[in-house]
Amino acid sequence: MTLGTQWAIDWTRACAAVIAEHRVELITLDRDIGDGDHGENMDRGFSAVTPKLDELSADAVPADVLKMVATTLISTVGGASGPLYGTAFLKASVAVGSEPELDPAAVVALLRAARDGIVLRGKAETGDKTMIDAWTPAVDAAVQAQVAGEDEAGVLAAAAAAAEHGAEATEPLVARKGRASYLGERAIGHRDPGAQSTALLLRAAATVAAGGSGNGS
Numbered sequence: 001m002t003l004g005t006q007w008a009i010d011w012t013r014a015c016a017a018v019i020a021e022h023r024v025e026l027i028t029l030d031r032d033i034g035d036g037d038h039g040e041n042m043d044r045g046f047s048a049v050t051p052k053l054d055e056l057s058a059d060a061v062p063a064d065v066l067k068m069v070a071t072t073l074i075s076t077v078g079g080a081s082g083p084l085y086g087t088a089f090l091k092a093s094v095a096v097g098s099e100p101e102l103d104p105a106a107v108v109a110l111l112r113a114a115r116d117g118i119v120l121r122g123k124a125e126t127g128d129k130t131m132i133d134a135w136t137p138a139v140d141a142a143v144q145a146q147v148a149g150e151d152e153a154g155v156l157a158a159a160a161a162a163a164e165h166g167a168e169a170t171e172p173l174v175a176r177k178g179r180a181s182y183l184g185e186r187a188i189g190h191r192d193p194g195a196q197s198t199a200l201l202l203r204a205a206a207t208v209a210a211g212g213s214g215n216g217s
């Protein structure tokens with residue numbers, strides 16, 4: 001199965017649904033070690049994204065969907081997460097170019113470009129207790145899966161599982177970036193909300209890919 005525009009559209013809808021569903025969880029995580037706005041911000045952003053899916057042209061490629069998500073998140077999501085996720089989706093859209101369907105290598109390129117964009121924008125490193133701690137294991141696992149010969153859905157499944165482990169692994173960390181860094185050791189025991197939302201978005205990508213709704217065939 002290849003991943004085309006329908007997959008990108010379905011992933012976007014799934015992102016909106018999963019963020020809405022986990023809104024309170026993300027608010028709570030961010031309230032513990034941040035300013036509590038992450039769930040609200042992400043929900044507002046993806047709620048603004050979904051109506052725009054209907055405005056895509058009939059010949060839209062996956063990059064067009066990713067770019068629309070990027071520009072919408074940048075203009076509607078406050079705090080740090082809007083620019084970070086916006087940059088991620090923007091870099092991802094550039095990485096997949098005008099390809100109508102994404103093969104495993106393109107999926108890896110999408111994830112890597114997203115992660116690199118967040119690093120560039122947020123200047124966080126692995127172990128800083130940020131969303132990078134979900135993104136980088138996801139990229140590494142995606143590369144491994146691609147090398148092992150997994151298909152697109154297999155690459156995304158590996159990425160999602162690694163992101164979930166990465167998000168969980170932020171719990172014992174002291175934060176070195178963002179508001180949580182002011183808490184010092186009091187941040188220990190709390191999961192980073194951005195890492196958690198990353199895990200949710202990547203799981204949504206994998207679930208949609210596994211469901212076979214990616215290319216309308």
Ligand SMILES: [Mg+2]
Pocket residue numbers: 030034035036037038079
């Ligand atoms: Mg916040």
